[in-house]
Every structure is written in structure tokens, then in C-alpha cells.
Amino acid sequence: MTIKLIALDIDDTLLSSQGKILPSTLTAIKACLDRDLKIVLCTGRPLAGVKPYLNELGVAGSEQYVVTYNGAVIESITGQVVAKQLIDNGGYRTLTAFAAAHAIPFNVLDENSQIYTANHDVDFITAVQAVENEAGLFIRQPEELPADFAIAKGLFVGTQDLLDGVEDSVRAAFGDDYSVIRAGRNFLEAMAKGVDKGQGLKALGETIGITPDEMMGFGDEGNDLAMFSTVGLAVCMGNGSELAKAHADYITDTNDNDGISKAIEKFVLKA
Missing domain, CATH: 3.40.50.1000 (HAD superfamily/HAD-like)
Known part of the structure; x- marks a missing residue:
């Protein structure tokens, strides 16, 4: 080989x-x-x-x-x-609403390396993520963004204990429609199906x-x-x-x- x-x-x-x-x-x-x-x-x-x-x-x-x-x-x-392969605006809104309803810190990345979160109290992991990736960080609600706003991935973030406690619920809600991957202790990620x-x-x-x-x-x-x-x-x-x-x-x-x-x-x- x-x-x-x-x-x-x-x-x-x-x-x-x-x-x-x-x-x-x-x-x-x-x-x-x-x-x-x-x-x-x-x-x-x-x-x-x-x-x-x-x-x-x-x-x-x-x-x-x-x-x-x-x-x-x-x-x-x-x-x-x-x-x-991106997640469309409807998927972005659904993921954001789920995170808010379950009090899980959440952010998304667009295809231009920019991070968006609807959390006014920005989680520490999100802030670190923005610094490490040299990415812009914007606090925006879904209705503040264009109707065709699409994302490369959504990230449920937080402590290992927090994500351990919500991972099954996230997979149950989104596993059929998205690729859901636990990317280490502090990140539970959702991408387009098959990604x-x-x-x-x-x-x-x-x-x-x-x-x-x-x-x-x-x-x-x-x-x-x-x-x-x-x-x-x-x-x-x-x-x-x-x-x-x-x-x-x-x-x-x-x-x-x-x-x-x-x-x-x-x-x-x-x-």
C-alpha cells in the first residue's frame, strides 16, 4: 500500500x-x-x-x-x-429552539468561519472556541439573520457532565435527520445528514x-x-x-x- x-x-x-x-x-x-x-x-x-x-x-x-x-x-x-453540505435555515432554527427549551448553551458556525449564538450570556466554551478558531462571534436571534442563513454545523457546548446528561435527548431529537457527533468532552455537534x-x-x-x-x-x-x-x-x-x-x-x-x-x-x- x-x-x-x-x-x-x-x-x-x-x-x-x-x-x-x-x-x-x-x-x-x-x-x-x-x-x-x-x-x-x-x-x-x-x-x-x-x-x-x-x-x-x-x-x-x-x-x-x-x-x-x-x-x-x-x-x-x-x-x-x-x-x-450545509444545514438550512429551518434546521438552524429548530436546533436553536431545542437548545433554548432545554437550557443548553448552543452556537453555530457558518461556512465563512463565523460563530453565531442566541445566548446573551455567552458560554465560556463558546468564547474559547471563538478565540481558538480566530472567528468572529455574533450574538443574534434567528429572526435577526437572513431567511436563507445556513450553517455548517451546530454545537451544543458545556461541561462534560452537562453534555453527558443531554446527549441521549439530542440524539433522540435529531439523530434521524442530522449527523450527531460527540466531539470530545465539551462539544456535541450536529451536521447535515451523512456528514x-x-x-x-x-x-x-x-x-x-x-x-x-x-x-x-x-x-x-x-x-x-x-x-x-x-x-x-x-x-x-x-x-x-x-x-x-x-x-x-x-x-x-x-x-x-x-x-x-x-x-x-x-x-x-x-x-
Whole structure:
């Protein structure tokens, strides 16, 4: 199997526990770029939130791509959209009303990396999310936005205990009509039906002529399972959840101990 594309989750995978890219990872990615591999950040973040990491990795040009919003938007790193699936205005309003009725902090991301919330008391997680993604944060009620306002994803946010308590209710209400994914302790996300990282990588591969078996994917959490089931070589970080490890082809070292570079060395550079 020849690897032509490496997909990388960001949080707790590409980034160490200190929120940094390890020097060993930078060296390994440079070696891959020198071999003309595609390096695809595959993440729940919007494009604005991944650009600093692309710059640090040295991933540049219109022939490199990202899978953003957990697969809702696939685009070149220069912003040319390859494919997208959005939630329409009716869905946005329904999700917002449900969150308000159940007192769950909630925000949405549009396809331009902007965050909107109807919560006048902005939840701390939403504020942090806006800072980390370098996104604008707007407090708006649905009626204050255009009738065709669509979203890439909606996020129920809060403490782990809060989301543990409401996750079943959210899935019962929306699981048939949307892709509902628990993206870590503090995020329960809703995207258009069928949207996930795996489908995003498939759509990208079809566009650029790379088959799933020529892809290698790194992740650590439940929202990476669709990616793991799609790529030819699924690599879970040593710090990943037990669920993610159970669905991986290979478990590498942790995000603090050169896990990415060790797996790339084993399966790509020495292959």
C-alpha cells in the first residue's frame, strides 16, 4: 500500500497537550511534502481556525486541501470549495429552539468561519472556541439573520457532565435527520445528514484521484471513527480514547511523545 494522503485531526493529535506542534512532527511532515504527499487537516474547526497550523507545517498552495467542520466543507487551503453540505435555515432554527427549551448553551458556525449564538450570556466554551478558531462571534436571534442563513454545523457546548446528561435527548431529537457527533468532552455537534470526516475524505479523494486505501488517518476521539473506517491505514494516538483505539489499525505513541512522526516513519518514510 502506497500512502499518498495523510489526514490529521488537530486537537490532541496534531497538537500536544500544550497545544503545540512537536518539532518531530514538523520534520516528518516536511519529508512527506518533499515526496508530494497531500497533508490534509481533517477537523471540526473552520478554515480560519486551521490556517495557523497549515502555515507552521509548511502546507501551501492551491493543490493542498482541508476537511473542515467535521466534513461539512471540503476546500483547498486557498478557499476554493470542493464540496459542502450545509444545514438550512429551518434546521438552524429548530436546533436553536431545542437548545433554548432545554437550557443548553448552543452556537453555530457558518461556512465563512463565523460563530453565531442566541445566548446573551455567552458560554465560556463558546468564547474559547471563538478565540481558538480566530472567528468572529455574533450574538443574534434567528429572526435577526437572513431567511436563507445556513450553517455548517451546530454545537451544543458545556461541561462534560452537562453534555453527558443531554446527549441521549439530542440524539433522540435529531439523530434521524442530522449527523450527531460527540466531539470530545465539551462539544456535541450536529451536521447535515451523512456528514462526517470519512465522507469528507472520500469526496476529496474522488476530486483529486486518490482512493481511500491510499490514505492514512491520525485521530484520537469518537469523531474520528468515520475517518478510521474510510482510510486504508487508521492510526490512533496513544493518548486517544479506548473507543478510538478499538477502531484503529495501529496505535502509535502519544501526542506528547512523537506519535505522529513515529507512525509516519514506520509506514511512509521507510515503506
